[in-house]
Amino acid sequence: MQHSYIQLSKLLKLDIRRQRYQVGAKLPSVRQYAESQGVSASTVVRCYRHLESEGYVEIRAKSGMYVADWKAQQARAPASSAMAPPPAQAVQYEQLASLQHRMTQLYVLTSLPLTLPLHLALAAPPWYPCDALARIGQRVLRRDVLAFGAYATGTGLPALKTALVGHLTRCGIELGPHDLLMTNGATEALQIALRAVTRPGDTVAVESPVYFGIVQMLEHLGLKVLEVPCTASQGISLEALEYALEQHGSVRAVVVMPSFQNPLGSCMPDAAKRRLLGIVEKHNSVLIEDDAFGDLAPAAERPRPVKAWDRTGRVIYCGSASKSMAPAMRLGWVVGGRHQRLLESLKLSNSLTTPLFEQAVLAEFIASGALPSHLRKLRERLAATVGPATQAVLQHFPLGTRAGGPAGGWWLWIALPDALDTMALLHAAAQRGITFTPGALFSASGKFANHLRLNIARPWDRELEQGIKTLGLLAKAQQSQPAPNAGVGP
């Protein structure tokens, strides 16, 4: 019987609690107890260990097992409710737009009992190469049983760096392993990039709308945000950026997602990317390029990152496996040009090193040559949903709603009629088990209150169709309510 040690433990615990064995008393030896209870010696060993971990038994080296001072330990223990899994937290909707807590509250949404959670930029787990990764993981654990005992040092697992150098080279970036630093996701890469080139009080230019994680990061680093408008098709407006840099005088860094912008889904043409680099160079600033979605662009030809044209080391390139390969791994990387040594030092102070196991698994996955076909499949699946989802939004949402972008596919960026407030809409939708990201999160200054980002990286099915219909009905209901603060509506 697999769990007989648990039954035995219950029995012995009862005997201890009823003081058949007093605190400090010596317990029977493993052999004695096994014989008296008619179980195997290994069951007794597991029982003693289990009760040691629960504070009932004390095992003294070369002496034996004793009854521990379990009452004192119980007195120190918190109420048993503390051991229960955490209950769903209450979402503080009013904090969703706060600079400091927008992400915390967005993550709290995830703990709600939702039927259709569409507020994060994630794809359906079966769309990732989970089988292949799990198989490789099994192999790694069989091959290197000491794997978890190793102490990771350095800037990343050499095998993964070699594999990524190959991948990034094919994306057009010239680099060697020393130019690459592994991080805990693109988030850590972006964070150390910002810390490398700014001091608190400095100004950083970002896209508008901008990924909400950047806004919270800048707030925590004490940096000022300069929001530069985007065009729906090409991302950050180069005219506006140039004007902003000229007017401001000292913008330390420009953070952009040139390929597949979050939330617009826009992709800059090569010529615009080169021009962007030229503008940053001319104004002696630094370009922090977030390419987390680059591998997912809907075209078969993967867009080149701006980093591909960087000859002066002025672009800090941040990449990630979280969107394209394996979300749970939290693996990212940074190619920092002239800032690389400082980035390495900052990474050590931030989180020392990056877990080894995931690096070993991803290295084998990429080296096996399976990445391009996986990405192709992922792109095809994404493309199959974007059409019907866009159609459904235009059909069910209030008149005047605009959705998507020319390069979209992972999510839809939806503009509702001006008077609508997507934060209130979220409140109503969450009660029906459906979520999205309200537009207000994509700005540090309250813009995009009538926008929303809807994650659609999942198979097109009746559930998603119904969800979009429900959202549309809720928006229409909001529209027909008297809006206390709205101006004169049509």
Added chain:
Amino acid sequence: MQHSYIQLSKLLKLDIRRQRYQVGAKLPSVRQYAESQGVSASTVVRCYRHLESEGYVEIRAKSGMYVADWKAQQARAPASSAMAPPPAQAVQYEQLASLQHRMTQLYVLTSLPLTLPLHLALAAPPWYPCDALARIGQRVLRRDVLAFGAYATGTGLPALKTALVGHLTRCGIELGPHDLLMTNGATEALQIALRAVTRPGDTVAVESPVYFGIVQMLEHLGLKVLEVPCTASQGISLEALEYALEQHGSVRAVVVMPSFQNPLGSCMPDAAKRRLLGIVEKHNSVLIEDDAFGDLAPAAERPRPVKAWDRTGRVIYCGSASKSMAPAMRLGWVVGGRHQRLLESLKLSNSLTTPLFEQAVLAEFIASGALPSHLRKLRERLAATVGPATQAVLQHFPLGTRAGGPAGGWWLWIALPDALDTMALLHAAAQRGITFTPGALFSASGKFANHLRLNIARPWDRELEQGIKTLGLLAKAQQSQPAPNAGVGP
């Protein structure tokens, strides 16, 4: 034959390079090519995928396989040397004591071809429960094949938080799952703790000697370091701390390792811990408690952390599995009292979330009840080395050398005669394949130049004995050299 797709790939690559298949030409279908080459269809599929990943083949959905523009891609690729594993880097000894680069350079030491690397605080991998963890890892991957496809949100895996709440409760800390946040090792916990309670320019009190990672972290955060002397037996001097806090007026935080201090190995008695807490409360400061080594203290009774007495939420407790359970996992945690919500927000900006797989494995390991017996074994193994290693140091090192501390066991903190310089000693020792941590790294202000930390968490054997002997000889050789800058020696 397992790798026949690789042979086939070589063949096809050669055909493409010799332009038997021109760029843009359609390649044979899988079935055609399999028949013509006498291999299986799956071998051909793997071959095409492999060459796709190498940039020779382009797979177009619903159309077939084509020869990619491989020449253009090759032109973009760097010299082939970039693909080779990184060579050993040169250690910049002069940077080892720099505030910003001490850890980077210490990690570079690891890349040298060493026979006896004793410069990091790590134990021999077989001393960790690697088998059990690998077995659990296999089980997790079998049970949840979608594991790597999940997107982690929230403050940690509930199962691990439950297991850790149990462990920490037994250590004397009262908490529930909401009081606990998982981090990428204790390093990230310490870093967000400092960011939560300080602003650049603030002053933070640390122990002297202090773990070098803290010094580099404070430097990167723009914080001023106040070094408070320690006594060898009890850690930070409470008299000196109280004096320093009174004199300075506004010390934002005090960072300490009350249980098993790095590098002294000292452990504060309970009464001193309570007094420490009282001092911090009285001066309206915050105690950041680094308990990474608490589970490893040599006594059978695990020392209580200061956090156990905290009733006002003024202690930010940082723990880790990296020293006691699984170094490669990079799992840490923080119990932040009144700062918990801010810590959660900072963690999101720092690295979003913590990898799921390691959390699942560690949760099962702790829940199985195997932790106490593992820790007991680890303590016994450590204890078996500390005696003979201390003896060997006293026997072979120059007269006047002092080693160890009353609670030591994981490493030795060795004070050589005053005139000796352990940085120069390291330079000489590394050439013989032996390393240690020079004392100068354990201070921000150049103290402890004649000290060194020697990691001895490994079985006592002839190699370690010989290594200590060699270090002693090198120290004596340095002693007999005319020291250009030394004062009048005895």
